[in-house]
Amino acid sequence: MLTINGGRLLARLQSFAEIGGTAKGGVNRQALTEGDRRARKLLAELAVARGFEVFQDPVANLFLWRKGHDATLPPLLIGSHLDTQPAGGRFDGALGTLSAFEVLESLEDQDVQCERSVVVVSWTNEEGCRFSPGCMGSMAFSEGMIPANWGDKVATDGAGFAEELALTIASLPEVAMLPLGFPIDAYLEVHIEQGPSLEAAGIPIGVVKGIQGTRWLDVTVAGQTAHAGTTGLAWRRDPLHALTAALSSLYAAVMPGDPDARFTIGRISAEPGSVNAIPEEVRCTVDIRHPDPGRLDEIEELVKSRIGQEAESHGCRAQFSRVFDMPPCVFSEPLREVIKDAAAVCKVESMPMLSGAFHDALFVNRIAPAGMIFVPCRDGLSHNEAEHVEPSGIIVGCEVLGQATLSLLEGRFSVADQSD
Amino acid sequence: MLTINGGRLLARLQSFAEIGGTAKGGVNRQALTEGDRRARKLLAELAVARGFEVFQDPVANLFLWRKGHDATLPPLLIGSHLDTQPAGGRFDGALGTLSAFEVLESLEDQDVQCERSVVVVSWTNEEGCRFSPGCMGSMAFSEGMIPANWGDKVATDGAGFAEELALTIASLPEVAMLPLGFPIDAYLEVHIEQGPSLEAAGIPIGVVKGIQGTRWLDVTVAGQTAHAGTTGLAWRRDPLHALTAALSSLYAAVMPGDPDARFTIGRISAEPGSVNAIPEEVRCTVDIRHPDPGRLDEIEELVKSRIGQEAESHGCRAQFSRVFDMPPCVFSEPLREVIKDAAAVCKVESMPMLSGAFHDALFVNRIAPAGMIFVPCRDGLSHNEAEHVEPSGIIVGCEVLGQATLSLLEGRFSVADQSD
Numbered sequence: 001m002l003t004i005n006g007g008r009l010l011a012r013l014q015s016f017a018e019i020g021g022t023a024k025g026g027v028n029r030q031a032l033t034e035g036d037r038r039a040r041k042l043l044a045e046l047a048v049a050r051g052f053e054v055f056q057d058p059v060a061n062l063f064l065w066r067k068g069h070d071a072t073l074p075p076l077l078i079g080s081h082l083d084t085q086p087a088g089g090r091f092d093g094a095l096g097t098l099s100a101f102e103v104l105e106s107l108e109d110q111d112v113q114c115e116r117s118v119v120v121v122s123w124t125n126e127e128g129c130r131f132s133p134g135c136m137g138s139m140a141f142s143e144g145m146i147p148a149n150w151g152d153k154v155a156t157d158g159a160g161f162a163e164e165l166a167l168t169i170a171s172l173p174e175v176a177m178l179p180l181g182f183p184i185d186a187y188l189e190v191h192i193e194q195g196p197s198l199e200a201a202g203i204p205i206g207v208v209k210g211i212q213g214t215r216w217l218d219v220t221v222a223g224q225t226a227h228a229g230t231t232g233l234a235w236r237r238d239p240l241h242a243l244t245a246a247l248s249s250l251y252a253a254v255m256p257g258d259p260d261a262r263f264t265i266g267r268i269s270a271e272p273g274s275v276n277a278i279p280e281e282v283r284c285t286v287d288i289r290h291p292d293p294g295r296l297d298e299i300e301e302l303v304k305s306r307i308g309q310e311a312e313s314h315g316c317r318a319q320f321s322r323v324f325d326m327p328p329c330v331f332s333e334p335l336r337e338v339i340k341d342a343a344a345v346c347k348v349e350s351m352p353m354l355s356g357a358f359h360d361a362l363f364v365n366r367i368a369p370a371g372m373i374f375v376p377c378r379d380g381l382s383h384n385e386a387e388h389v390e391p392s393g394i395i396v397g398c399e400v401l402g403q404a405t406l407s408l409l410e411g412r413f414s415v416a417d418q419s420d
Numbered sequence: 421m422l423t424i425n426g427g428r429l430l431a432r433l434q435s436f437a438e439i440g441g442t443a444k445g446g447v448n449r450q451a452l453t454e455g456d457r458r459a460r461k462l463l464a465e466l467a468v469a470r471g472f473e474v475f476q477d478p479v480a481n482l483f484l485w486r487k488g489h490d491a492t493l494p495p496l497l498i499g500s501h502l503d504t505q506p507a508g509g510r511f512d513g514a515l516g517t518l519s520a521f522e523v524l525e526s527l528e529d530q531d532v533q534c535e536r537s538v539v540v541v542s543w544t545n546e547e548g549c550r551f552s553p554g555c556m557g558s559m560a561f562s563e564g565m566i567p568a569n570w571g572d573k574v575a576t577d578g579a580g581f582a583e584e585l586a587l588t589i590a591s592l593p594e595v596a597m598l599p600l601g602f603p604i605d606a607y608l609e610v611h612i613e614q615g616p617s618l619e620a621a622g623i624p625i626g627v628v629k630g631i632q633g634t635r636w637l638d639v640t641v642a643g644q645t646a647h648a649g650t651t652g653l654a655w656r657r658d659p660l661h662a663l664t665a666a667l668s669s670l671y672a673a674v675m676p677g678d679p680d681a682r683f684t685i686g687r688i689s690a691e692p693g694s695v696n697a698i699p700e701e702v703r704c705t706v707d708i709r710h711p712d713p714g715r716l717d718e719i720e721e722l723v724k725s726r727i728g729q730e731a732e733s734h735g736c737r738a739q740f741s742r743v744f745d746m747p748p749c750v751f752s753e754p755l756r757e758v759i760k761d762a763a764a765v766c767k768v769e770s771m772p773m774l775s776g777a778f779h780d781a782l783f784v785n786r787i788a789p790a791g792m793i794f795v796p797c798r799d800g801l802s803h804n805e806a807e808h809v810e811p812s813g814i815i816v817g818c819e820v821l822g823q824a825t826l827s828l829l830e831g832r833f834s835v836a837d838q839s840d
Contacts, residue, residue, distance in 0.1 A: 086692040087645055087700060129694035156693065195650035214649060216695055225507055227802040228684035228707040229634060230615035230776030233675045235800055240685050241671045248668035251661045255653045264648035265660050267693045268702075272506040273576065274549035275636050275686045275705040276777075277803040280507060282688075285695040287648040356650030380655055382647040383697040 001345060002106050002402035006395035009102040013394070016042065016082070016098060017090035026385020027090050031083035031125030031136075032060070032164035037171040039082045039094075043101065043122060044172055050108055052120075055178045059140040060168045063178065064120040066104050074183040075117035076408050077368075078103060078401065080191060081126035081137070081360060088127070089387020091377065091394075096190040097122045099398040103405050114409050116185060123360040124168075130155045131164075132216065133324040138360035142367045144181035186335060187370040188404055189361045190397045192389055196380030197353055204396045205343045205350035206374030207336050211362045212260070212354060213296050216324035217286040219243075219307060223316040225272060225280035237315035239282045240270055246310040247284070253306075254288075254299055261299060262289035262356065291328050291354055329362045332369030339371050342403035348396050357382075373400055421765060422526050422822035426815040429522040433814070436462065436502070436518060437510035446805020447510050451503035451545030451556075452480070452584035457591040459502045459514075463521065463542060464592055470528055472540075475598045479560040480588045483598065484540040486524050494603040495537035496828050497788075498523060498821065500611060501546035501557070501780060508547070509807020511797065511814075516610040517542045519818040523825050534829050536605060543780040544588075550575045551584075552636065553744035558780035562787045564601035606755060607790040608824055609781045610817045612809055616800030617773055624816045625763045625770035626794030627756050631782045632680070632774060633716050636744035637706040639663075639727060643736040645692060645700035657735035659702045660690055666730040667704070673726075674708075674719055681719060682709035682776065711748050711774060749782045752789030759791050762823035768816050777802075793820055 019039045020029030029035040040062050044054045047064040055063040065075070080096025100120040107118060123141070128134025131153050140146045153161035169177075193199075198206050223239035247265060254263035264287040270279035286303055290296045304320050311318035336352070343350035353374065361370040375397035378388040439459045440449030449455040460482050464474045467484040475483040485495070500516025520540040527538060543561070548554025551573050560566045573581035589597075613619075618626050643659035667685060674683035684707040690699035706723055710716045724740050731738035756772070763770035773794065781790040795817035798808040 085694055085697055087697075127694075128696065129692075132695060134696070193650070194647045195652070196655060212649065214696075224801075225804050226800075227614045227777055228686060229632065229682055229709045229778065230613070230800065230802060231682075232615070232679070235616060238671075238684075240667075240688065244664045244667045244671065244685075247660075247664040251658075251664065259652070262649055262651075264658075264696070264698055265664075266648060266690065266695045266697050266699060268660065268688055268690050270686065270688050272549075273687045274505055274547075274803070275552060276548065276554065276634075276684070276707050277505055277507075277686050278684055279686060280804075287696050289649045357647055358649065380646075380650065381644075382650060383694070384645050384647075384700075 002103065002406050003110065004102050004106045004398050004402050009098060009394065009398055010391055012098045013090065013094060016094050020084065022385055024385040026387065027084045027088050028086050029082065029084045030086060030130040031127060032131065032168050036083050037168050040122065041172060043082070044175060046101065050105055052104065054175050056169060056172060056175050057178045058180050059137050059146055060124045060165055061137040061141055062122040064101065064104060066107060066118045068114040068117040070115045073116045074185045075119040076405065077119050077121050077184045077187045078405060079121035080189050081123045083125055083127050085127055085129050085383045087385050089382060089384055091192045091387055091389045092194065092382050093126060095192055095389065095394065099190045099401050102398050103402045106402060116409055118405065126360055131161050135358065135360050135363055138363035141181050142363040146180065184368045186368055186408055187361060187364040188373065188401060189359060190373045190375065190401045191359060192377040192382060193374040193380065194357050194377065194382035198374060198376035199378065199380060201351060203349045203351045204375065204393055205348055205400055206353040207339045207350050208331055208355050208372035208374055209336065209352050210328060210330040210354055211358050212289045212291040212356060213293055213328040214324065214326045214358050215288045215296055215300055215322060217300065217303065218283065218321045218323050219286060220281060220283050220319045221307065221311050221316050222281045223279065223314065226278045228276040228278060231278060236278060238278045239311070239316045240279050242310040242314035242316050243282050243284065243307065246307040250303060250306055253302065258295065260291055261295065263299070289356065293327055326358050326362065329365055331365060331371050335369045335371035338407050339373055339400065339404050342400045342407060345403050346396065346399045348400065373397055422523065422826050423530065424522050424526045424818050424822050429518060429814065429818055430811055432518045433510065433514060436514050440504065442805055444805040446807065447504045447508050448506050449502065449504045450506060450550040451547060452551065452588050456503050457588050460542065461592060463502070464595060466521065470525055472524065474595050476589060476592060476595050477561070477598045477600050479557050479566055479600060480544045480585055481557040481561055482542040484521065484524060486527060486538045488534040488537040490535045493536040494605045495539045496825065497539050497541050497604045497607045498825060499541035500609050501543045503545055503547050505547055505549050505803045507805050509802060509804055511612045511807055511809045512614065512802055513546060515612060515809065515814065519610045519821050522818050523822045526822060536829055538825065546780055551581050555778065555780050555783055558783040561601050562783040566600065604788045606788055606828055607781060607784040608793065608821060609779060610793045610795065610821045611779060612797040612802060613794040613800065614777050614797065614802035618794060618796035619798065619800060621771060623769045623771045624795065624813055625768055625820055626773040627759045627770050628751055628775050628792035628794055629756065629772050630748060630750040630774055631778050632709045632711040632776060633713055633748040634744065634746045634778050635708045635716055635720055635742060637720065637723065638703065638741045638743050639706055640701060640703050640739045641727065641731050641736050642701045643699065643734065646698045648696040648698060651698060656698060658698045659736045660699050662730040662734035662736050663702050663704065663727065666727040670723060670726055673722065678715065680711055681715065683719070709776065713747055746778050746782065749785055751785060751791050755789045755791035758827050759793055759820065759824050762820045762827060765823050766816065766819045768820065793817055
């Protein structure tokens, strides 16, 4: 059984929370910003101080390498991400990355001899809020390439993806480069649930069965701008009138009609955006989630038809583009057993569950068995500065990750078990 | 009868349309921007070239002065504004300002001897889109002071009002300052109707009886941001869900239920504005118009109660601030007669009408008799780059302004007639 240093882990979480820390106690450390670069630098420095090798790859994924005796064995990968939402919390991502690093340090503390290398990873841009889509780092790693169209992406703050990526890689000049994507034995990630189930059930560990599918749409409704005071109803082609009518009916239809569905409008704007002018054009994003791919299609169709009909009936035109589409995923059954057993060894209760959020593990799962360990967060609150995890919950999650890591190193599991 | 130079007026309109001209043939020359300063500078230069005196006041209103023989008589003021909407047209404001200047030049061309000075004015920030409220220039002129809170105003583009005002005044260093507000005999303004009535009736001149009241509200609905994928309906406090439900019902209630009412949402936004986060807070503007002050109150109450109820039922809080409130106004009866007679002298049809938009004349009307001459614009379209006025309509409008100016100078009208 691996003994972890809980005090050290809590202290690390605090010091990373101060990088991009907000007045309300949250964190704004969006992907590929200066704050993100500072967090990567700190993690790299901590690793070097412990004698681990540090690498990055062309999409700025960061790897902290604890060498095993047999360099021919594909390494065991553990970790998460360090980027956050604009008004994010201190645990979404950082908890998994720093728990993994704590495991790496504990292996070193206790001089655990391993045939297989253990590698902590911090994936680039999991959140996808500054540059869409999310999970760029794990996606590029699993596909072994960076999609061509990413180069042209521009952040909501005007920054270009290519430039910010180059700056981020250049910010760690002493860190050697690895090619994009390499063989791994398996991947484990600790993450906050970002939902209320574990807290409600009073169970400290969730063994994640899989992840619901996610689709993101960009919606544009174009009408005709005109004077707010002089233009009578008959002459109006108001795209915001059309969009609010459609959204209002969609809010009422989608989630109330299907407890597994998620429907969220996170961004909305009107151009030219003048108090006394009917908008010429309005835009919004749509985030749809569901564990069933068929229902994802149905909900996307409903969104398009409702908005399309309202646009038409107001003399406007609606356009839709699907900017992100992630099918539901099912995690490795044998790995789930390893996590369940690890919780038992740590003498804590665990329960199987679905993930409402997508995670880097979803993409890694396409090239190697991946598994996730969820810990409860207060009120299920996440993507929020008030995001909170109890210290005891943080430590239990890390202990289970440590135990599961040991089991995998001791070969109680191998890729051979992974058939589906 | 004053003969105006139609070709010169059309040429002037073209050269001003090129200052801030957009690819679509419109104009983006928002108040107190560099473009606005360039337009003021050109107008001042044209005036100096014709031997008129030029002045500005502490709110950057620009005055072009044709001296009469009796300096003790309060001058006759004619003009409009030069600022535009972000995606504005080339006639809203510029038409009235340059028609007034054409009248001034024609008086000069024909060496018309006047006891009373005639002054062309270009008012500052009539549109109110970059710095709210609109009509700052005429408002400050009529009140003889600049409201203290204007100094702190920040534009949607981040610029400060005080700084931009100072830069604008400093951009004409050779132009002498006048104190804010001085006695005037009367005020006349030519403007496009910004509505479809004149075009529909086939009548070239509208004699404006008055202006409907306008209210602007800033609305904020605060909820709780949370993860789009993990947060079930029961845990959501989504302010955009609340706001779209309320707006959708208001769109359906206000204008369909009252043909004289205008209800417009020109600006809407969500914070933090992330595709996969429920918004923490949403904001929108509300523009309400009505000729009846009582109905303005009723509609404002309806807006507050609908949004307030929806916010409450979604666990959110709504806040409202009234950022602009302009009661309906009635223009000088004798001045309306002067304009009607002027149209008759010019042998063109005119009709009395209400203005759907507010104008600087509304504020000037509080300190002196004011009147407005409307000309038709294509499809009633305004606050739009496609805004268009037929050349013949432009010339007729200027001729009627010229004739009305002559009548006033010849003393067929005096402040004594103005009792209400």
